[in-house]
Amino acid sequence: MTLFQSLRGSMKSNAVSRPPRYSAAGLLVKGVKQESWPRVWRDVPLKKSYDVVIVGGGVHGLATAYYLAANHGITNVAIVDKSYLGSGGSGRNTAIVRSNYLTPEGVAFYDRSLELYNSMAVDLNINVMFSERGHMTLAHTDSALRTMHWRAEVNKLQNIDSSVIDPAEVKKLAPSLDTSSDPRYPILGALYHPPGGTIRHDAVVWGYARAADHLGVEMHQKAEVLDILVEGGDGPDGKGSGGRVTGVRTNRGDISAPIVVNCTAGWATLISDMAGVKLPISTRPLQAAVTEPVKVFLPTVVVSGSLHVYVSQTDRGELVFGASVDPFNTYSVRGSLEFTEELAGHVLELMPGISRMRLLRQWAGLCDMTPDYSPVMGFTPVEGFFCDVGWGTYGFKAGPVSGEQMAECIATQQTPKLIEPFKLSRFSTGELVGEKGAAAVGH
């Protein structure tokens, strides 16, 4: 599009001077000189206009900004967030990544995400602590085992490293699991996916923020969007279908921008409503918890769909637990007692030896659920207003690839093939995405 051809020409100069790189040598020099490192991202005043304003400073918003700048030379970009960077789902998820999905579309999408995660440390020059420790989905019933076989067979044909293993192999990979026939829900086998693992979610946030900052993107925290400015639409105040976005109103004043991207979670519908765009999304909490640290004993990620639990142990020795979404709509991120009780019961069914470990902290994150458990990405009926929302329980896994594809979508004004299935219009034409089966099976 012409807008961006001109942008690319004019915005090259926006990049800031190259900051010191992170390395062991750098640590050594700073240590000797007792110097501190420069700011991860600059603290600059909010301007009156940008080429692109991204609402939401989580992994999706930051990645979109980074790839806009890195891949397309669009650098006059501001990210506005009502809280601090990574304060939403990006900092509340359980940081599990995998690509053993069920549909070819799902596999292609998440495999690209895993690729980007794999090279992220070098690409962004920050150790995101990607721990390719393997990912095990347990089967406790015949039917679950059949599903695992199905996923493994599909994955094999797509060259994804994924296979069904028997209880003895499960025991070898995770000795803390009770693989005997004693439990109420005995472990009959597991889908094992060696390339899956965990990653330090905060480091991903900071890595993208730092890299985007180096390219000229601005990060504005505590900048809350109060309204989205649209003109010419057929709804009230000129909003809605047929309209064209002109900027955003924030608690720090109006910003004009021809492109506004909704990269929020939890409040995605409220932000889109401001532009007159209705989203078929309901918001539900997903709870998580962490224990006190103990010496490392669990080397892989363990998921049990039947018992609604996934668990991994951080390098710091804490067990991180997640569950399935709560069955009600709310914006509250408070945890419940019932969640911890059920979680503990199920975890002890899996690993009876850890009854003396102590739950240290519980929290909740908000999940934007769509009817087909797939995201809404790309164009909306309002020109210049883009969405990358509705990520349910799996937004973190998809962060890098979403950013990459959204950036391409915005820069080329074409929907990239990889995200074509996720267009908003599918809900009125009946072309729902078929990843529900795969996304619903857990983490």
Added chain:
Amino acid sequence: MSGEFKPSRLGPQSGEVIDRSATIRFTWDSKVMTGFAGDTIASALMANGVRIVSRSMKYHRPRGYMTADYWDPNGFVQVGDDPNVRSGHRLLEPGMTIDPQNVWPSLDHDVKAANGFVGRFLTAGFYYKTFIRPQRLWPAFEKVLSTFAPGGTVDLDTPHRLHDKRYAHPDVVVAGGGPAGMAAAIAAAEAGARVMLVEHEHHLGGHLLWGSDEDRALAAKMRDAADVAGVEILTDSTVTGRYEDNWVSIVQRNHPLAVERLIKARATSLVVAPGLIERPYVFAGNDKPGVMLSGAVRRMINMYAVKPGSRAVVLTANADGDAAVADLRDVGVEVARVVDARAGENVASANGPGRTVESVTLGDGTSIDCDLLVTAVGWTAPTSLLNMAADRPVYDATAARFFPGGPIDTVLSTGGLTGDGTVEQLVEHGRATGRLAAERSAVAKHRIQAHTARAAPVSGDEPAWPHDLRAALGRDPHPELFRSTTHGIVDFSEDVSSKDLVGAAAEGFDSVELLKRFTTATMGPSQGKLETVNTVAVLAEARGETIEEVGTTVWRPPYAPITLGALAGRIFEPVRVSSIQPWHEANGAVDILAGAWKRPEHYGDPAAEVMNTRTNVGIIDVTPLGKLDLQGPDVPKLLSQLYTNKWMQLPVGSVRYGIMCAEDGVVLDDGVTARLGDEHYLMTTTSSGAATIWEWAENWLQTEHPEWQVHVTPVTTGLCSINIAGPNSRTLLGRLCPDIDLDPDAFPYMHVRTGTVAGVDDCIAWRIGFTGELSYEIHVPSGYGLHVWNALLDAGADLGIKPFGLEAQRIMRLEKGHFIVGQDTDGLTKAPSTGLAPLIKLDKDDFAGKAELGWALDEFASAESKAPRLVAIQPTDPTVVPHEASQIVRAGTNEILGRITSSRMSPTLGRSICLGQVAIDAAAPGTMLTIVLADGTRTTAEVMARHAHFDPEGERLRG
């Protein structure tokens, strides 16, 4: 100083809680020691001269007791298979095996202490900045890094010992048994409320316990008064959380039988009275063994008779510090210097070339030899429970601590949390709070009752809401003392220093939340109780702002960490069995776990069971089948809403099959429903769908159509269900059913009758044909299940009757081409794909999934349809049974066209048979498919014209 000081036991103290007549032997770090009953592990270790109890997380610095209570970040020990035990809290028990944690190879000589020398390179978050290239080395680095995980060791053979739960419905829960908390409990109970008083420590009394003799006498008197007033007293118990509507969790650790008991209390009012937590001071060397807080020193001396040092320096900013000076002098500790912060004096560093404190440098540069440095610089207000009720604490610079933000109707606070005062003032405030809590509880209960439809009507007008007329406690001025002129440790469990925090803030992690995430300060096991305020203060200093401007973090539940054992309780996960299960087990059944149920998979030879059923007669226990009793005039409307086909005209005595879809058109369940009477129906669901469909039906009734008159009763376990199948089934049933006319004309296929079976009244029998044979399914009251089963076996002995299990049933249904929801369909399969498009009636008003199924049917009919088709498949080689989930691919490629969803060797046909989902261009009858087998080899198979491999016309079952 010459010779390292060792703490020791003092002579009897007037307030001691130890029983010197009861000696307890235990081991510490493999050394045998003794202590007394009443000792905590910490007091026993100190009495035995132990000064170093742990090593710090990152630098493995030696650490000793600092707060000597539950929150002491240095006092984590391993007790047998119990990791991370709070030694400042856990009582000593005979034979305890206690070991230090986080030491390598030993407490005294820790090799990882070398990290201390390179500490300047290992600043907070250093790991983000290194190990980036070469990437292939990161896994190795990660392994090393993970050996630094702090904490104890989990013994994977630890048994899940007895844990219990209890529900309670008190009017008032008081969290904290200090003077104010006790007074609140007594006053509330005297006002007529049912009160639970929960104290974290082992004794009621709070700070009175380490105060004067008069203080202790008051504590004893109040304890007795609480008893007399009928307060339920729980010591060694912690209120761990406050959730919606005062749903309060309490962990009781001193239950006589259970290791721990989780009490879940719906408290009408909650009184928060946890007192205050003394805050450490940040200065160089502040984590050296020998640096202790004033409260710790006073508890050690007065309650446990332990001498914590021989020559002390005391930094004091308040009366508690002054009292510590007096206590130390009383027991013969030389107080070398009292450093009075109120007079502007300060401590700059605690020094010593050795591992413990040997001298202290004051703010003016003076150096004083000592082996104990006591600090009393102020408090942290543990407002966690109030935060969980949405309160946000507010900082008061004059008093140098946070206070509750504002009053909440049914969550009140009292004691040190709310202000300062004499013991009398605290008690008076507590009493007023207790009375108010009791009054509000009474009004709140009145309201709940008045607004609960089914409760007995309440008499009288609603009483006025009791106003908060309490006289507020004062706030004593206190110097703001967080960090000295030097840098020291802020988070002891995470080894984060004030210098780390300043550096991180300069890097841009300059909001409390970012700082916390980047440095991990406040994220360790003590949950910020000792660290949060100092973290905020250091950040404020770094930003040149006030503490109010910086704000604080949100305390999340739990208040204190809870064991998974306590949360799990007994773990109640029952297995369901039918009332016939004893017979199955006595007769060689091999069981299978299927969802909630355990049931016979077979009795030895499933193929023989199939052949016998096809030849003679077989019976199967199908009790797990989901069953819902539906009554009321609007049942047909509900059925029409749930199923895709029509139900308004089902005659009495008839049975109809239907499928249910979710709103996205995906098949949710299937089954038959019978009309037993004018307004009486019995619905069956799949075994695994029983609970889901009940909820689904209730969801429609309660949220979408509350005007429909339908009563749904799940009767899955109330009725025992038996399927009788095979050519001889009519003869057999005829021998047991005197009052049901089984003549095919009187009782045709897909009809239902009620009557007597084997002498049991009110049985339901219907004719359906999952197995493809003439068959009757009977539902009898559960208690008679075994009787009817035995009667059938007796009556059918000459007819060749044999039981058959789930596997034989699965084979027979596959021979007949009947699909199983969840096996032959999945989370993506919309109804048209099952081949049952004729059962989707779009001309109905509404039904679940209608809109989506409209699209789905159009899509399905188009030539480019992407929807899979369920088809019957027969491998070319009749001896090859492709495993379920085998992929069907385009010949010569890896392009997936579908998969085998069910496969078996058919005993009836003597060949392998399958059902599978395939794409439209592979679904035409006669298409040759390529199937990838488990070993990677490929085989071919043919798509059949009809789903049924056997008796496609259904002559057998209609007979």
